[in-house]
Amino acid sequence: MRVSLKDVAAHAGVSIKTVSNVVNNYQHVTPAMRERVQRSIDVLGYRPNLAARHLRKGRTGIIALALPELGNPYFAELAAAVIDAAAAHEYIVLLDHTGGYREQEVLVSQGFRARVIDGLILSPIELEAEDLRDRAENVPLVLLGERDYDLPYDHIAIDNVAAARAAVRHLVELGRREVAFIGARRGRSEPAQLRVRGWREELTAAGLPADDGLVAATDGWGHADGADAMRRILESGRRPDAVFAYNDPMAIGAMRVLFEWGLRVPEDIAVVGFDDVVEGHFGAVTLTSVSPDKEAIGRLAVESVLERLGGNEVSEPHRVWADYRLVERESTLGRAAAADGRG
Amino acid sequence: MRVSLKDVAAHAGVSIKTVSNVVNNYQHVTPAMRERVQRSIDVLGYRPNLAARHLRKGRTGIIALALPELGNPYFAELAAAVIDAAAAHEYIVLLDHTGGYREQEVLVSQGFRARVIDGLILSPIELEAEDLRDRAENVPLVLLGERDYDLPYDHIAIDNVAAARAAVRHLVELGRREVAFIGARRGRSEPAQLRVRGWREELTAAGLPADDGLVAATDGWGHADGADAMRRILESGRRPDAVFAYNDPMAIGAMRVLFEWGLRVPEDIAVVGFDDVVEGHFGAVTLTSVSPDKEAIGRLAVESVLERLGGNEVSEPHRVWADYRLVERESTLGRAAAADGRG
DNA sequence: GTAGGTCTTTACAACGTTATACAGGCGCTT
DNA sequence: AAGCGCCTGTATAACGTTGTAAAGACCTAC
Structure with a gap:
């Protein structure tokens, strides 16, 4: 049977409230009394009942x-x-x-x-x-x-817009001229829209195309969705020289498709992800990514x-x-250049 | 203020217990009474207090x-x-x-x-x-x-031993003769030991070497640990033609090191992981893995x-x-052969 | 030595729920 | 028509804890 305050009180020969006071470190308890009660607590192995405490205090922890x-x-x-x-x-x-x-x-x-x-x-x-x-x-x-x-x-x-802009700026500064976006969500999705907006703003500011043919919408946001989206873009005949993905799994899925199509990353197509998950640190080509703290x-x-x-x-x-920062790895820089950026 | 059974009871003009009976779908409540109480519940937006219920019943859900x-x-x-x-x-x-x-x-x-x-x-x-x-x-x-x-x-x-044996058997049947194990844990770890045992049993049964030089112990079990372990084996001068890793992240970390060393997977070294995580389905080389249900x-x-x-x-x-099963992918079969096994 | 204050401990109620025991009301049996 | 049992609803007591208020112990100061 579970031991309650009542049991401890009986064992120590004091009132229930005094035991409660000891348990809760109430200030005005004499050291002698505290020790005596504590001994009973230890002997009986008392542990407070959180349900009762919750009911009384209205907090669950x-x-x-x-x-x-x-x-x-x-x-x-x-x-x-x-x-x-x-x-x-x-x-x-x-x-x-x-x-x-x-x-x-x-x-x-x-x-x-x-x-x-x-x-x-x-x-x-x-x-x-x-x-x-x-x-x-x-x-x-x-x-x-x-x-x-x-x-x-x-x-x-x-700041999704700013982070997306930083990612795209990195690509533009590397000389990329056609940057696709993978993972605009089919349904409504605030973060996806904001990242698309950042992508569009930065490209427009650089005087580069940001048309709908470069945007691939998906239903989900896993590896397979990224792969599908990449495949659709390639099958459409477009050949962007860079891809910015909604998140890392999608970027990795996209890279897989690029390998299958015989396109090299980053030589033919640079790739940037979002979230900086560990997985991106260890692929055949490590992934440049926006890294939220x-x-x-x-x-x-x-x-x-x-x-x-x-x-x-x-x-x-x-x-x-x-905070966030852009971590540059092989998928935009190539192996040699990214060597010290790997983590 | 939060509404309680008491409030509902007052509103419906019945006893607390009757409301409780309705809430708990107690059998003997007339339809009329049930509906009357339910109406009050809906009007007041009553929701049971789980702490109280827990205190009374001793269950939390x-x-x-x-x-x-x-x-x-x-x-x-x-x-x-x-x-x-x-x-x-x-x-x-x-x-x-x-x-x-x-x-x-x-x-x-x-x-x-x-x-x-x-x-x-x-x-x-x-x-x-x-x-x-x-x-x-x-x-x-x-x-x-x-x-x-x-x-x-x-x-x-x-069954870890059996699953490990199945993985190693697959490698042996492909003609691999020197199979390393990555991820024997430094501290005690039941599952790791069992998988090492399966690895050793299968190799011994096949008359192949299973010496300590082929086993790399690690502290953790993430990508980086797998990479470190693989690096240590290669630096030791051994050139196994297959690697069985404790889990997928370690296998993927190991493959990364193989790429860095210019070793081809699976041509030079075949790799098998454990757990069949999604990540393994999308790398440059997809990963053969033991897939627990x-x-x-x-x-x-x-x-x-x-x-x-x-x-x-x-x-x-x-x-x-x-249940478990071995899912064969490119890391042991090569791209063409694994094409229909990809998932 | 006693009044007045502070410090320590206690009794009791309450948190919201369900279980128990019981009181009516109704219908069926004899 | 009375008795019996079943069905429905009710009052009350827990579950284990803490807050409140008050009682008791102890000390200081006049």
Whole structure:
């Protein structure tokens, strides 16, 4: 049988509340009493019942993290960062995945999937502003990934447009003149649109073509989707000399197709990805990629949630920008030049 | 303010328990009464408080999944499978990662990290039998991954020795005569040892060398560790004509080093991995790999936990074997031959 | 020596839910 | 028509914890 405060109190010959005081490090307990109670706690092996504590205090010590999918290593690495950041504050993470489907994202944001949480970190794909407008739930919500709309929720994101522009600028500076974009999402998707926008802005600024024939839309965002998109572009007859992909898995899928078609990377076609996942560091051609500071994103997200929990509910929702940088590797520079950029 | 049973009861003009009966689909409630109460529930937007329910019933609806690391896509994919399987039973998954460190694994197994759970699925790396011997915790524990020792806990695993033998047999049948093993773990690690055993058994049975010079131990099990191990073997002067790696990331890291050394895969050296992660399907050379049925493993693990929760505590701990198969791709067959095996 | 204050401990209620035991009401049997 | 049992709904007591308020112990100062 599980031992409760009552059992400890009986064993130590004190009241329940005194035991509770010891457990919670209440200030006004004499050292003698503290030790006596502690001994009983140790002897009986008492461990607080979190359900009861939660019921009483209204806090669970759990925050939920809802990601589109774990199969994408970017999200897996991000999840790891969140779990560690939460652990630093003695919080535990409940993980959910939405598949990137609007319906699932709405369900999660309304708290229908997990109802024992103090806060929620959500990385939406298809979710619309209106879906959050009438959110009745009162647990703090922090959104991951840039959103264009104005809502009373904290955002943690990198500047997608600027990051995409940096990636494309890198290609342009290398002398590339026809840069394709892979992974404009078929359905709505805020981040994808922003990266397309950055791609278009930078090309236009450089006086280079940014027509629709260079953009390949996809349904998903995995390796296979990138491969399909690349194949479609090549089959259309276009021969871009560079490709900017929505994320690394798609870039790697695209490179695979380039190999199959006998096109060399980077000599014939340079490739840039997004997310800087480990996988990109070890292919036959290592991948140049935009590298968001995942550790910072995870930490900032957790801190934002906990800050909201802290009580000062009036504070304005803030949009926090996390760092990113472009890591140059063989897929744009060739092996020799990228040697010291490898990581 | 949050609405409780009491509020609904007042609104509907009935007792709290009647509302509870409706919520829990208790059999003996007249349709009229059910509808009347349901209307109040809908109007007020009542949602049960899980903490209270947990306190009363002793169940949380949460199971914990503790994995070594999420960065390894195998575990990420496995986590996705567990989350889905749990969702099918209206359970939610709390995710933790241990880094594969014995200390963390012990902490998790003792329930010190998460104390609001009904059951625990743990994928241990360094954990020893003795660590579980005096486990006081009474939440059901299911172990993922084969363990050699006998303990009163369910195991879900594939047959590592047999799977490793199948991988090596494939190489031998292709005419390879010197097969290296990458990823024998420096510290203790049950699965690694079993795969080394399978490697050794199969080679010995074929009358081929299985000496220590062909085995490279590592501390971790990521891409970089595989690359380091491969480099060490090559620098030692050995020129195996095949490599069997502990897992896919290590195999991919090893292939990267082979490219750097100008060795062709599979012509000069064939490579086989383990886990069949998506990443291996899309490299310049796609990777032959042992493919465990992750979906089945996740499902069986969840079902085992829930079965223990079901009450029949006396039932013997069972060791469940999940399926696996060897998926042949370019890293052992070359591009043409593997074309239809690609997936 | 006692009043007044501070420090320590206690009793009790409450958090929201479900289990138990019981009270009516109804229909069926005899 | 009375008795019996079943069906439906109700009051009440838990589950284990913490906050509140108050009681008790102890000390200082006059």
